[in-house]
Amino acid sequence: MYPQSLQKLIECFRRIPGVGEKTAERYALAVTEMDPSAALEFSRAIEEVKTRLTTCHICGNLSDEETCPICADPDRNHKMIFVVQSARDVIAMEKTGQYRGVYHVLNGLLSPSKGIMPEDLNLDRLVERAADAQEIIIATNATMDGETTAMYIDRLLKETCPDVLVTRIAHGLPAGGLLDYADEMTLAHALTDRRQM
Ligand SMILES: [Zn+2]
CATH class of the missing domain: 1.10.8.420 (RecR Domain 1)
Incomplete structure (x- = not known):
């Protein structure tokens, strides 16, 4: 027609x-x-x-440059790394204006049922970065794959970088809700109420 x-x-x-x-x-x-x-x-x-558009060689976030503006910002706390599933979560968190650390984008979640294994995620670079960090905040969502991924990363970091503090954002997010759709206040509270893993 x-x-x-x-x-x-x-x-x-x-x-x-x-x-x-x-x-x-x-x-x-x-x-x-x-x-x-x-x-x-x-x-x-x-x-x-x-x-x-490419991905930042440090954090994996979407960027027009080799290093994204967040990783290139000297005023941010580079010892605090907020680990997320995708670049969308970075945008959501930045909108809250409550976070002054840096990010690490995994590019997915572990999912044995879908055949997504640790080597498919941006994990090697995370381990490298964790060696110089003070705190790693795991902010994968509260779905089964999100929890599996969080537990895997926690174990991986305890083996490779035992001195780094690993925390998990509080589950103040809607059940089954994805981080990128959570409203800004919920997200800000989830960060404030994070717990050690
Ligand atoms: Zn970056």
Whole structure:
């Protein structure tokens, strides 16, 4: 029913999680109403995010540079490392404005049932960084995979860096809720109420 070019754009929008048929149609039609320069800017931004965006060589966070702005910030506490599943969690935590340490992005959670093993996660670099750290705060979510991952990291760090303090954020997060959707206050409290593992 739509011209082929428009249909193609609708299908592209539908690939975004949470975007259904109706929303995809609305987005695609909105693009048809944009000035050519605005539409081009849109497509260039998508291209740039895939060609320029990389991961920080220290923490694994998304970054335009080899070292992300957080790792490059001398005013942050580099001895305190907040360990999260994905770059989205970094964004959520930064929004709270309550955390002045640095991060470590695992890029997933351990899941034996899905075949995701320790070597699939950004763990070697975490062990290296933990050697110079004072505290490692494990902030994987409260799902089964999140807990499995937290326990694995705790054991790994106790074996490799026994002097580092390992803490876990309090489970003030909604049951089964993901860290990235938790509201800012809950997240800030979960940090304040963290416990030693
Ligand atoms: Zn970084």
